[in-house]
Amino acid sequence: MDALNEKLGEKINVTLEAAAISWGDWTQKIPIVLASGENFDMIYTADWAFYFEQGAKGAFMNLDEMMPAYAPKVFSMIEERDMIDHLKVNGNLCMVPSFTKEVETADLVVREDLRKKYNCPEIHSYDDLEAFLIAVKENEPSMFPYAMSGTESAPLYSALQYETDWARPIVGGDMGIITYKMDEGKEVFSIADTPEYEAFVARQRDWFQKGFWSKSVLSEKTGSLDQFKAGTSAVARSNYPGIRNLYVQMQREQPDWEISFWSLEDNLIERKAPAGNGTAISINSKNPERSLMFLEYILTDEEAYHLMYNGVEGVNYALTEDGKLTRPEGVDPSENIGTINLGMGMNNIDLQYPNLEDWDVAHEKETELYDKSVIPALAGFTINNENISAEIAAIANVLATYKVPLDMGTVDPEEGLPLLRQKLNEAGIEKVIEELNGQISEYNASKKEA
Numbered sequence: 543m544d545a546l547n548e549k550l551g552e553k554i555n556v557t558l559e560a561a562a563i564s565w566g567d568w569t570q571k572i573p574i575v576l577a578s579g580e581n582f583d584m585i586y587t588a589d590w591a592f593y594f595e596q597g598a599k600g601a602f603m604n605l606d607e608m609m610p611a612y613a614p615k616v617f618s619m620i621e622e623r624d625m626i627d628h629l630k631v632n633g634n635l636c637m638v639p640s641f642t643k644e645v646e647t648a649d650l651v652v653r654e655d656l657r658k659k660y661n662c663p664e665i666h667s668y669d670d671l672e673a674f675l676i677a678v679k680e681n682e683p684s685m686f687p688y689a690m691s692g693t694e695s696a697p698l699y700s701a702l703q704y705e706t707d708w709a710r711p712i713v714g715g716d717m718g719i720i721t722y723k724m725d726e727g728k729e730v731f732s733i734a735d736t737p738e739y740e741a742f743v744a745r746q747r748d749w750f751q752k753g754f755w756s757k758s759v760l761s762e763k764t765g766s767l768d769q770f771k772a773g774t775s776a777v778a779r780s781n782y783p784g785i786r787n788l789y790v791q792m793q794r795e796q797p798d799w800e801i802s803f804w805s806l807e808d809n810l811i812e813r814k815a816p817a818g819n820g821t822a823i824s825i826n827s828k829n830p831e832r833s834l835m836f837l838e839y840i841l842t843d844e845e846a847y848h849l850m851y852n853g854v855e856g857v858n859y860a861l862t863e864d865g866k867l868t869r870p871e872g873v874d875p876s877e878n879i880g881t882i883n884l885g886m887g888m889n890n891i892d893l894q895y896p897n898l899e900d901w902d903v904a905h906e907k908e909t910e911l912y913d914k915s916v917i918p919a920l921a922g923f924t925i926n927n928e929n930i931s932a933e934i935a936a937i938a939n940v941l942a943t944y945k946v947p948l949d950m951g952t953v954d955p956e957e958g959l960p961l962l963r964q965k966l967n968e969a970g971i972e973k974v975i976e977e978l979n980g981q982i983s984e985y986n987a988s989k990k991e992a
Contacts, residue, residue, distance in 0.1 A: 543884075546849040553846070554835045560884060569693065569715075576601040576824075583827040584837075586887040587637060589817040590715055594924050597631030602822040603830050604634040612831050613638065613838035625816035628922035637820040638837045640889035644782070644814040645911045646710070647805050648701035651767075651785055653776045654800035656682065665804045668698075668745070671777075675754045678776040687754040689775035690766040692950070699949050700779075702742045707810045708733070709918040712978070713925065714938055719945065719966065720975065724810050727919025727986065729979045732971055734945070734963050743948045743955040750951025759950050771795070782908040789901035803904065805911075813915035816922075821887045840888050847893040850885040866898040923985050930977045933970030940965045 543558070550556040561582075563571050568591075576585075576596050587593040587602070596602065609617045616638060620626055629637050652665060652674065660677035663670045675687035700716060703709070711718025712730055722730045733739045749755075756762055767788065770778035773796075780788060785803050792799055823833045839846050852859045852867065860870040927934060944962040947953045 545854050546846070549846055549849060550836065550839070553843075554832065554839055556832050556836050558836070562883065572596075579826055580824075581826050581828060582824050583829050583833045584821050584823055586820075587822045588819050588887070589815055589921070590710065592715075593637060593817050593820070593822065594631055595927075597634075597636045597822070598924060598927055601825055602631070602636040603825055603827060604636060605638070605823065605834070606635050608830060608834055609635065609638070612834035615842045616838050619841075620816075623816070628816040628917070629820075630922065631924050632926070637817060637822050638834070638841075638888075639816050639820040640818075640887055641841070642814065642819060642889045642891050643909070643912050644818070645908060645915045646704075646812040646814055646818070647781065647911065648698070648704045649780055649782065649785060649803055649805045651770060651778045651780050651788060652802045652804060653678075653770075654802035655798070656776055657802070658800070665802070671804070672749070675749070675777070676752070679753055682776065685774045685776055686756060686769070687775070688749075688766065688777040689762070689764075689769040690755055690759060690779070691762045691764055692760040692946075693763075694765055694779070698746075699742070701806055702738060703733075704806050704812070705809055706736075706738050709812070709920065712920065712923075713934060713974070714941060717941060717946070717949070719937070719941060720971070720978065722920060722982075724812060724918045725916060727923070727982065729982060730975055732966065732975065734959070734966060740955070740959060743951070743959055746949060746951035747953075747955055748951070755950075757952075760947065760952060782904055785904045786897075786901045789904065790897065790899040793899060805907070811911045811915040813912065813917050815917055819887055819889065837888065840885065841890050841893075844893050847885075847890060848895070850888065852895070861895065862898055865895060867895045868898040920982065920985070923982065925978065926981060930970070930974045933974045936969035937966060937971055937974065940969045 543560070547557050550558060572585075572592055573596070575582075576592070576599075587596070593602075619641060620629070620639065623641070625639055626635060629635055629639060650665075650671070656678060657665070657674050660674075660681060662674040662677050665671050665674060678685065678687040700710070703711075703721065707724050708721045709724040709727075710716060711721045711733070713720045719733050720730050721733055722728070750757075750759075764772075766775055766778040767780060767784065769775035771788070771791065778788075780803075789801055792801055821837060823830050827833060840850050841847070848855070855861070856870055858870075860868050862868055940962070944958065944965050948955060948958045948962060
């Protein structure tokens, strides 16, 4: 950080101070921070991390005029990639996006050594997965087949969306209930009313009763990835960057383990939307111009980018002869290469070094999927909450109270699913769907006119 700040001071007269919020707390704390009026400059945001919801509430600075003036190179990169319309909130550009090639998939990391040990089939289906989970349950008393926390997405709820070619929920983030067909974007519907969701919660109940995860899952604080690393879970949910990072870490810390992964890839593959990863400037920022200058510098200057992501060459990282990241000589091999999440939301794939320890299999699979992926039809659509804000808040409360236990399998769906549907109706979900479909019709009509 000292070296980065020295460079920032020389080039743009900026000093960076970073504050981190844990993955276990961010869903609760970020809305509180944004509503508090706290004075800070920049924040990580994404379509799945409150960008559109909080942007619509006025939490982020309008960058329409400032970005061309203070970050002209980045603004040109956005224009060249046709990203602007996908980034607007209420007609305004409020994000500096990352420039990556990522896909949104439902991926599970698996202890491959245990799968082989118990002679389970390679995992290509839910039946294969269940056979493995049963083997772990019967033979590994010190671990759960799939341990997770109460604040995580339900084990396979995202997978349900991808296998049905539904987009991620348009209201309420990854655990929301209102979605649309990913490649159509004509109208939304409630997942709770579908036969697919009914089958999903039935399976979740079955797996919960078989003991695949803790009976006290709703109060569990440790996430599946952390429990996987600790050897107390045989399966964990992740994405391709997470899978590759996990592989590198386990190669160092658990060299006797083998790891594999399973992705649902036979259906539509969602390309990370332009708003899927980026940085917003707080409406309360005292330094919005300097913040844009900082983002421009990090995203376009190779030396600054690597100071942000990798640290000081020769101290935090080294480069092989063919330009791959590795550790400097004498550095503890258990140490990570580079910084951890400091530059989250400030990615430029054209400036990144490949990692010598990267898992080539996962990297190649992600590249393959990206080439056939699609941007969701409503990736640039922004909800106007003015007429439905009370209903959306009520629906969020219903989901937390009645849907999460269903997704985790802790309640009987014979009773829990009708109750969820009843409570959603009482909260006004039909009004929300009707309002959203009207807005979507107008949005689609405006795109045709343009």
